[in-house]
Amino acid sequence: MVKLFGETLAEAVRRCGNPVVVGLDPRWEQLPEKLVGNSAVDFAARAGAYEQFCCEVIDVVAPLVPAVKPQAAFFEECGPAGLLALGKVVDYARAQGLLVIMDGKRNDIGSTAEAYARGYLGREQSAWHCDALTISPYLGADSLEPFINVAHDRGAGLFVLVKTSNPGSGMLQDKLSDGEPLYRAVARYVEAQSSANCGASGYGSIGAVVGATYPEQLAELRAAMPHTWFLVPGYGSQGGTAKDVVPAFDENGLGAVINNSRGIIFAHQRAEYKDTFGEARWQEAVAAATREMIASLRAETNVGNL
16 A cells, blocks of 8 residues: 555654755855856756755755755756756755655646656656655646646645745735635645545645745634645745744644745855854754754744644
8 A cells, every 4th residue: 555645744744853844946146156166157067066055955954854845947947957956856865864845836737737747756656756746726626636646646745836925926816716715715625635535644645835924824724724734935034934834733743844945055144144154164054044943943833742
């Protein structure tokens, strides 16, 4: 029998004692200078710098957190070399014992959706070896079902965009449809999928992306989606705090994983770490920022009950 991703994620969170996901967003202009060199217009060299940077981040965070979330866009920007680098980063993270959530926000219909799902989902069965993938719901149920079927068959997970952290999310997500915001209709669909296939943790494998920057909606959606894992972006550089994500967790500290990208991987540029570490010791700044986030979540939320 295939193990459910919802259970795999719960075990990883419990093992680490925290729900932190480190986002691997290798923005060129923020990389440590020693990795940049003269590669500004050399896409292959830039891809190599991204690979090295992300692997060195992984070296630091692998003993501390359950998962990483590579952002595919930064690698795709580098063309074929970037995709090769992304594949190496995914495999390196897996080898270090981390779960890998690919942030690709894919979506399509029919056989195309199924091809995306087969390509990304499944540690052993797919070309990309990912544990989970972010997807968009706005083409409807026939675009989601191929992803859901492959995820269930392979013990993989999905995180469907429900209420995202960006300032413009309300343009569509908050629009009223039959008297309720559209995000509530998406939430109802996702919860139905998750509740239909739960394990002992009480959570299914079809999760939701719900931003830390909208704490009221986060609380609302947790009440509406009691069997759904949340992937919560917006923590750190976008302004979300531990207090903002309190509603995401159940009484046992499960139910959500909290993503932090720039606030961790570029911590050496933050005011509180810049003087202490600087570029020369950027990995130590990554470790300090990760531990700070873990401590804050444990102190301010039910994560302390893990």
